[in-house]
Amino acid sequence: MILRSILTAIVALALPAAAAAEAVLVHAGQLLVQPGEAPLRQATLVIDDGTVRAVRPGFATPAEAGLPAARVIDLSRAFVMPGFIDLHVHLASFAGGESYLRKPSDYAALRAAANARTTLMAGFTTVCDLGSIGYAVLALRDAIRDGIVPGPRILASGDPISPTAGHSDNHGYREEVMAALPRRGVCDGADDCRRAVREAVRRGADVIKVMASGGTLDESDAPTDQQFSDAELIAIAETAHAFGRKVTAHAHGKGAIDACIRAGFDSIEHGMWADAETLRQMKAKGVWLIPTVYPITYVGTTPEQVRAGPLRNLPPVSLAKVIALGDQPKKLVRQAQAMGVKIALGTDASIYPHGQNAHEFLEYVEAGMTPMQALEAGTTRAAEAGGIKGAGSLRPGMPADVVAMARSPLDDMAAVLDVAFVMRGGTVYKMDGREIPFMPPASPAAPAAPH
């Protein structure tokens, strides 16, 4: 451990982290500027002030690029592409981890910061956090944006919107315990649901996350339930859109998914039991599917695997719901892809350890996508589904969110599991497979003395 720290320190001296404002030329062996298009061979990515300025053929020198002071980063033997995007994470949680009931409430934000750093090191430069209690991830989002701690760019929902007794309400405990726990995001009736969405926006939510069906891991609701009425879902979607926010639904059962499609939702998370008719509706209305396959593979897809797997200590009722999923997620992706439903990458990071998010790309290929389609799902398509303007592509004008790996994922999708280089907004966070120690900027000027 000490040796590793010393090595890291030496590497840090040899390879100082690029400041965001620094001019950088990345010499790329292969450069995938825009997933969906063929990668370029031997090209230079010209970056200045944290933004991609140009893409040039060959390995341009700083003088040739018109930036004589530029630093050259040699990725001439690597595959270089836009940073990955995960539209469904829970940075403050880990299903196999500790209970926050025994921790101070601010502990969740510190746990989330560690998970955010791990996620960035795995090549995810943008994530959407779809549910964290209180302000933990909303605060982390701002701290990362302000350069205080390292991590991906975060869009966050804060507390999800749920009906009384719904998937993210507290239920199943004795009365006194439930009375003591916070209940943000809980609403009943169309007017109250408008209020709940407005409250979420007031707290700083970038996206509105709705618990439209029951869930799998808890004990007291069924994933096939439609928990909100049509009138409530319409009120939620209208209010979210009125505030310029995307609205996405946790929905497993057909009834809940269909109701969200009717109500005008932008996307469906999980969508496990969507049938052909539901998928046709999603395609017709342009509703995105965010299928979260890897967590189910992680917990096991056969009854034997689930009973011996990481969630083996779940209560029997929850274990039975996990077992019922089987390989349904992969079947769903195969069918949705074949029918032309738009799919974007999301992983529900928290069911599995944070940082393993890139396994989702491999799941999509196993479910029938080409490697390029899988890469699109986790870059350009995720940016489109999430309404994220500055991510998913390395075209001139885009933020310099860049990852690189030794092999081409177009030849072997498993290459995405070994991201060796990470840059976000022009700052290098990982080089040659090693994390660059993060240096927050010097403290801002001391506040003026009180009057």
Ligand SMILES: [Zn+2]
């Ligand atoms: Zn989730």
